[in-house]
Amino acid sequence: MGYIDTKKSTKAKVTTVGNTPINVVIAPRSPSGADSESLLTTIFKSVKSLFVGMKVTIGYLVRPSTVVTQQYPENRETLKMFDRFRGQLRLIKDENNYMNCNGCNFCEIACPNGSIVITDQRNPVNEKLELERFLWRLDSCTFCNACLQACPHDALEWSDGFEAAVYDRRLLVYTLNDYAGPPVKAINRAKKKEDRVEELLATMEPRKQYGGPVPLAGRKMPGVPALETENTKDNASPKHK
Amino acid sequence: MNPAELTHTIVFYGLALVSIVAALLVVTVKRIFRAAVALATVLVCGAGFYILLDYDFIAGIQLLVYVGGIVILIVFAVMLTSSLEDTEIRPSKSRKALGIISSLGFLATALIAFQSTSFPLSAPTPEQPSDVALEIGRKLLGYGSDGYVLPFEIISLLLLSAVIGAIVVARNPLKKSSDLSGQSEQSDGSAT
Amino acid sequence: MSFVPGLFHWLCLSTILFSIGLYGVMTRRNAVGVLMSVELLLNSAAMNFLIFNHFAAKPFIDGAVMALFIIAVAAAEAVVAMALFVAIFRSRKTVDVTQIDTLKG
């Protein structure tokens, strides 16, 4: 019994600590306790409980279907991760590869260890702020899910991918967005108004997965080829630099 | 000398050598734990001697009680009263001399006595009871003129009182017995 | 003189073991060491019983019964001795028999 059943408690008294009176409820003894049982009943029950445990384990032994082990490299093609598995962070994209994220920075604020860095730019067509680069550092991410909870636009999700082994730590810094440009909402709104859609879409410029600014302050590591970088030093440098 | 007799002789002298060396180690080695291991060797050799004398049952009991019980108890006593780095201080010269003189004196006296006495040996190959264990059991519980039931009962009383006495002596008087439940060698009378 | 072990050879063996034990009892300073030497003494005494039984009274096994008694007494003795050593060590922090002499006055 992990709680005190106040209805059953027969004893209650008031004691004083200093000048403060305190109600003390004396918890009743558990009815299933050993005191109220005979020794033989206790022995019988405990022996029976042993057999219950043994029944459970033999059940696992004789039913191979209960095995949960995955033979990983062999079953790579058929391996299906679980619904709640948190592999890698990903931006949700629709069938046209447009994303929901509008660069509102909520996830960056929510992230407890600064694994997300978002830079924005102003779209030259509609003068709105939009996502320029969504950087996610797997190497410092704790997969706490705070970014997903903070996102007001339903723009983030977890993917199944867990094979993130690399030879260079810098490769664990991902640019999550495929393009810099307006979110899908802005595009749809422009489509409804037939309002310079082509021009808006033309502002989208592609982003590469590792195309972001080089972390580790741009240092080169011996034996590792330099990352392919864009010359975006002026306006796209991460904020933490 | 036939092969069986030869084997018998070789085994006897081999065991004797091992057991005398081990016995010397028991009384001279400075690290007390090594002495305990040497004692175990002596006792195992003793069991071997009993087998040579055709008392297999006694040899089994010797192994069971001495190696399985007494040596382990002694090892426990060593573990509880000293640490690995402890070495015994050498006895003083006079004590050593006294020990050597008295033990050698005893040895010499006894050997001279043995040499000069002619023991009434039984026939060279007399019949041994076919089942020694059975015969010992009969003797131990027999209450006739050749029975040992009274000594047997006294021995069992002695063992009982030794067990109880050991528990009483080894119990820590500073603590209540309920505090001891966490200690393996002292809870519930397992000090034996 | 034959080398086949006869009564005299066996008696020599048990007497040598006994005198070694005697030496140990007289010179050991650690109480546990004294106990071990006493075990040597008891062991050689039991062996003596069996030797005489084997060579002098073959059809009977009273010597074996005596050896059993000796083993039982040795067990009882070891139990009590261990309890005493532990108790002494607890109060005096030593089991050196030359140091435990408060009764000397």
Add this chain to the structure above:
Amino acid sequence: MLENLLTHSAFEILTLSDRAAQALAENPWEAAGYTLLALGGTGAFLSLLGMALIYVERKVAAHFQCRLGPMRVGWHGMLQSIADALKLLQKEDIIPEKADKLLFFLAPVFSIIATVLALIIIPMSPSLQVVDLNIGVIFISAVGGFGVLGILLAGWSSNNKWSLLGAMRAGAQFISYEISVTLSLLVITLLAGSLQLSEIVQSQQDGWWIWRGHIVGVVAFFVFIISSTAELNRPPFDLPEAESELTGGFHTEYSGLRFSFFFLAEFINMFIASALGATLFFGGWMPFHIGGFETFNSIMDLIPPGLWFAGKTAFIVFLMMWVRWTFPRLRVDQLMRLEWKFLLPVGFINLFAAATIVLTKLYFFPGQ
């Protein structure tokens, strides 16, 4: 030949030591050959059986826990034990600086010697037994003392507090549970009227003692299984090497070959305990016989005795593994309470009951 097989007298006991003794009078070289065969056979059997048992234990444990166990080396990981043995052999042999090096070296030897000594008197089949001592039951519980002496030596000589604590726990546990094991062995000794293992097996010609001795046999069997599990330091009684409290217990400081000696001894001891249980309670290599039903008995005799022994031993080994992977570890005081307040009185009462049953011949098929 067939008639011979179909009668009980077909079980002629012929141990390796008997053959050696017979040959000694005529041809000493033949005797030496038998001795070598016994030594080499025991050694090979020891290592092969150890590796097989380790593999089986890992597989069974895995499936009890919804896992697969070793799968990579060989088919379904069959060669995993060999790979592990090779790895252990290649490991650096570390002896602690402050250890008592002589005793540190001796400890695993003691352990393995105890195991070998116990192994040689197990009757696996009428013709497959190394020595048939007439004090078999006493011998087997006596050599157990060497094993625990090895553990105590290991704990002491490592000069490590965890090792020492583990060793002392092992010693206390062994001495305590040895009493219960001996009491349950005595029950069968009473029923069979012999200490010799082969005679105990042959006394079960009309039925195994576990059901011929009805209640007494069953109680003795359970006491035996519980206390021998405790003596083997197997979970749920594995306090001497409780990883979560004592890192590795007595073998914390051991590595490489020396560690593998302890490991091997532990698994072979499990086999010995199971084989002993099978021999005493399930008739060893004796087929399933019911006194009086000669036709049934001769059908049962068609299965070779070695298979009967292997099957019964495997069953008890499996029982031990089942228990190990089901129950959590006991506390030290619970362990001691179980022995001194429960198993010991039960064992004594059972022994008295057994004596009464033997005197009044209340067990099944008291004839002969």
